[in-house]
Amino acid sequence: MDQPLVSVRDLKIGARTDSGREVEIIKGVGFDIAPGEIVALIGESGSGKTTIALSLMGHARPGCAIQGGTIRVGRRDVTAMSERQRAAMRGTEVAYVPQSAAAAFNPAKRIMDQVVEIAAIHKLMPREQAEAKARQLFRALALPDPDTIGSRYPHQVSGGQLQRLSAAMALIGDPALVIFDEPTTALDVTTQIEVLRAFRSVMDKGAMAGVYVSHDLAVVAQIADRIIVLKNGVVQEEGTTEQILHAPTHPYTRQLLDAFEPVPHVPEARPAAPEPILAVQNLCAGYGAVRDGVPAAKILQDVSFQLERGRNLGVIGESGSGKSTLARAIAGILPAYRGNLLLDGKELKPALADRSKDELRRAQIVFQLADTALNPAQSIESILARPLAFYHGMAGAARTARVVELLDMVRLPGHLRHRLPSELSGGQKQRVNLARALAAEPELILCDEITSALDTVVAAAILDLLKELQRELGLSYMFISHDLSTVEAICDEVLVMLKGRVVEALPAARMSAEAAHPYSRLLIASIPRLDTGWLKGLERDPALVAQFAGR
Amino acid sequence: MSLALRLPTPARLGYSFNWVGRIGLAVILFWAVIAVIGPWIAPYPPGDMVDYDYFGPMSGQFWLGSDYLGRDILSRIVMGARYTVGIALAAVLLACAGGVVLGMIAAVIGGWFDTALSRFLDAFNGIPHLLFGLVVVAAVGSSIPILIVTLAAMYLPGSYRFARALAVNVNTMDFVTVARARGEGFGHIILREIFPNILGPVLADLGLRFVFIVLVLSGLSFLGLGVQPPHADWGALVRENIEGLSLGAPAVIFPSIAIASLTISVNMFIDNLPTRIRDRSE
Numbered sequence: 001m002d003q004p005l006v007s008v009r010d011l012k013i014g015a016r017t018d019s020g021r022e023v024e025i026i027k028g029v030g031f032d033i034a035p036g037e038i039v040a041l042i043g044e045s046g047s048g049k050t051t052i053a054l055s056l057m058g059h060a061r062p063g064c065a066i067q068g069g070t071i072r073v074g075r076r077d078v079t080a081m082s083e084r085q086r087a088a089m090r091g092t093e094v095a096y097v098p099q100s101a102a103a104a105f106n107p108a109k110r111i112m113d114q115v116v117e118i119a120a121i122h123k124l125m126p127r128e129q130a131e132a133k134a135r136q137l138f139r140a141l142a143l144p145d146p147d148t149i150g151s152r153y154p155h156q157v158s159g160g161q162l163q164r165l166s167a168a169m170a171l172i173g174d175p176a177l178v179i180f181d182e183p184t185t186a187l188d189v190t191t192q193i194e195v196l197r198a199f200r201s202v203m204d205k206g207a208m209a210g211v212y213v214s215h216d217l218a219v220v221a222q223i224a225d226r227i228i229v230l231k232n233g234v235v236q237e238e239g240t241t242e243q244i245l246h247a248p249t250h251p252y253t254r255q256l257l258d259a260f261e262p263v264p265h266v267p268e269a270r271p272a273a274p275e276p277i278l279a280v281q282n283l284c285a286g287y288g289a290v291r292d293g294v295p296a297a298k299i300l301q302d303v304s305f306q307l308e309r310g311r312n313l314g315v316i317g318e319s320g321s322g323k324s325t326l327a328r329a330i331a332g333i334l335p336a337y338r339g340n341l342l343l344d345g346k347e348l349k350p351a352l353a354d355r356s357k358d359e360l361r362r363a364q365i366v367f368q369l370a371d372t373a374l375n376p377a378q379s380i381e382s383i384l385a386r387p388l389a390f391y392h393g394m395a396g397a398a399r400t401a402r403v404v405e406l407l408d409m410v411r412l413p414g415h416l417r418h419r420l421p422s423e424l425s426g427g428q429k430q431r432v433n434l435a436r437a438l439a440a441e442p443e444l445i446l447c448d449e450i451t452s453a454l455d456t457v458v459a460a461a462i463l464d465l466l467k468e469l470q471r472e473l474g475l476s477y478m479f480i481s482h483d484l485s486t487v488e489a490i491c492d493e494v495l496v497m498l499k500g501r502v503v504e505a506l507p508a509a510r511m512s513a514e515a516a517h518p519y520s521r522l523l524i525a526s527i528p529r530l531d532t533g534w535l536k537g538l539e540r541d542p543a544l545v546a547q548f549a550g551r
Numbered sequence: 552m553s554l555a556l557r558l559p560t561p562a563r564l565g566y567s568f569n570w571v572g573r574i575g576l577a578v579i580l581f582w583a584v585i586a587v588i589g590p591w592i593a594p595y596p597p598g599d600m601v602d603y604d605y606f607g608p609m610s611g612q613f614w615l616g617s618d619y620l621g622r623d624i625l626s627r628i629v630m631g632a633r634y635t636v637g638i639a640l641a642a643v644l645l646a647c648a649g650g651v652v653l654g655m656i657a658a659v660i661g662g663w664f665d666t667a668l669s670r671f672l673d674a675f676n677g678i679p680h681l682l683f684g685l686v687v688v689a690a691v692g693s694s695i696p697i698l699i700v701t702l703a704a705m706y707l708p709g710s711y712r713f714a715r716a717l718a719v720n721v722n723t724m725d726f727v728t729v730a731r732a733r734g735e736g737f738g739h740i741i742l743r744e745i746f747p748n749i750l751g752p753v754l755a756d757l758g759l760r761f762v763f764i765v766l767v768l769s770g771l772s773f774l775g776l777g778v779q780p781p782h783a784d785w786g787a788l789v790r791e792n793i794e795g796l797s798l799g800a801p802a803v804i805f806p807s808i809a810i811a812s813l814t815i816s817v818n819m820f821i822d823n824l825p826t827r828i829r830d831r832s833e
Contacts, residue, residue, distance in 0.1 A: 332732065333728055333732055352732065352734065360732070360733060364732075365729070365732050367729065372725040376748065377750075386730075386743075391733075
């Protein structure tokens with residue numbers, strides 16, 4: 001192999017925290033990228049993957065600084081360049097595709113104006129030529145209406161299309177290296193496939209090299225030639241995609257792979273309770289101004305299901321399918337306007353204010369983002385103590401003892417109770433979030449995407465904890481997620497939702513085999529597998545995709 | 552990660568604050584003490600003409616000189632502290648407390664209550680401050696409680712708007728939803744869930760409003776509607792001695808310094824409150 005396109009040697013990046021402490025984020029990382037090769041940087045949040053990717057453009061985020069080592073791109077030494085030289089290089093030699101395309105586009109300007117901006121800034125080609133090239137790229141990225149899509153505004157195209165448009169923006173300057181920063185993380189699975197396919201095809205055609213930053217091994221397996229596994233700013237393992245997936249040598253890589261393989265859930269054998277813990281009959285709920293007892297925007301329509309005591313129900317579907325609204329309607333936060341809710345055989349009133357304290361206690365809801373679900377102004381102790389005082393009238397030493405016990409139940413040390421939520425890690429916060437629900441001693445916990453914001457390894461630990469708590473406390477979970485492997489790992493039954501309706505109810509263990517509804521099959525087939533040939537071999541019925549994934 | 556036992560001392564919990572804040576607090580406390588013990592330490596009765604000269608210089612007899620009628624400025628400042636510190640502080644606390652409580656209630660209840668209250672206070676805010684003060688004092692006469700209530704009423708709508716805007720944002724956070732789903736009452740949601748999270752900006756706003764109230768109070772006194780002679784608040788001292796400025800009289804300089812020291816230190820103190828109080832979201 002001739003000279004690599006990119007070579008990074010002994011890279012060190014540090015930052016100064018608000019309290020003036022120096023921290024080392026990247027601790028001596030080195031790697032090469034050959035021309036035309038796609039290298040994936042994979043790791044958990046905080047592993048430094050994005051920081052390294054940005055440093056290839058000579059950019060360090062505010063507060064961070066490149067403190068040592070060399071980065072060479074092409075024949076240029078990025079670390080030795082002036083800021084002006086780096087600015088000239090960005091867009092023409094190294095380009096960047098950000099995670100959130102919605103935030104990367106200016107909502108007030110037409111898409112075409114923004115896509116050809118790089119050509120204008122660097123005076124690469126006249127406007128006419130740039131627009132022709134952009135249209136060519138839109139076509140290569142399989143965008144609909146490639147000739148006219150540029151005249152739309154960013155809010156007029158879907159999330160998946162916008163992400164492909166931001167790739168077009170990056171590719172217009174014919175860069176030698178493209179940095180993809182988690183470009184599909186915010187997308188639905190059915191959309192993700194289109195985006196990945198489009199990326200794959202343009203990268204295959206051109207001789208561009210790529211850096212693909214992701215936390216998702218299955219996505220990376222579809223697109224990368226080589227994988228670099230990072231943790232805490234240090235390279236753990238580097239190898240070809242095949243080798244990393246099938247013969248990992250580093251224990252951390254194996255841990256990442258293990259977290260990916262769900263342990264199928266084995267339902268507990270229990271004496272059948274006479275009444276299901278939760279029964280939902282023809283539930284309808286929506287938002288907006290209520291007229292004639294019906295809200296303006298109807299979200300849930302005729303949802304019915306039953307959840308047996310001690311069993312778990314998964315609810316899957318893409319964004320906008322009404323999963324979270326279902327949990328909110330059951331919890332009473334959004335009162336249903338029609339239909340019945342039965343908790344343990346007894347009717348639950350739709351509105352919170354009409355429910356008794358005991359009814360509220362028995363069904364608890366846990367939200368996705370522990371950051372916003374925990375009051376930043378209260379210590380962990382007062383967060384956990386409140387439901388104890390509220391539902392059980394506990395006070396004083398007994399309450400403190402129970403707080404420690406609850407923290408122990410979620411496997412956290414008791415002294416954490418003096419801290420504020422901001423002083424905990426993401427996984428710890430989610431455990432506290434769970435402990436607060438447990439404090440009420442509920443029978444049913446509504447889990448709204450509780451593992452979605454967590455790293456794979458941390459999420460797997462939370463799932464294990466949920467199972468353990470179920471064995472000890474006989475809980476029932478309603479588990480909302482867009483991630484099918486998570487649902488498979490914990491649920492007995494799965495509801496597939498589409499546009500506010502339940503399209504199918506399936507046993508979780510035989511989800512892929514028994515799915516009959518075309519949408520369920522499409523959804524299940526869209527989950528990336530840990531197999532490099534999965535994307536290429538994936539056959540999808542275009543009519544089906546157009547019908548259900550056309551968002 | 553360190554698992555060492557952390558004792559919750561104020562310093563470790565982040566409740567210690569820096570020297571600038573401490574100096575601010577010291578100056579505020581100094582004036583508060585002066586306001587309380589004023590009558591006992593003032594060298595002369597504030598209304599008596601004790602100097603034969605007017606706009607007298609600083610001397611051993613009259614430490615800060617004398618005013619346009621030959622009254623002792625030190626005594627007048629010491630006695631004026633009662634009015635300035637007392638009235639302004641009481642008014643600003645009343646205005647902010649009322650505004651914040653109403654703002655949080657409006658944010659949580661929402662709907663027609665929010666709209667009605669907001670529009671009413673907006674309309675009220677449209678009345679010029681001094682004009683409003685003029686009408687109230689003309690109607691019910693001037694007394695200290697009336698002054699406090701009038702000043703508080705002038706600044707309540709602004710404080711309400713500010714607190715409501717902050718509370719609306721906090722109200723949509725998941726932890727408030729969780730509290731609501733738990734069945735918590737209105738009082739708990741407002742006081743425990745929302746209030747601590749808007750406290751920082753509200754305090755900064757309070758500091759700013761305090762300065763405005765000191766200024767309006769002196770304006771009212773100048774119009775003869777504020778503190779009644781022979782007593783005077785600091786603002787009135789500046790106004791009544793303003794002609795002495797061309798003579799370089801200390802009579803106008805020292806009340807100005809007193810106002811500046813108080814308003815600046817209030818803001819120094821609030822801007823340097825412990826991070827825990829000032830910015831809880833960090």
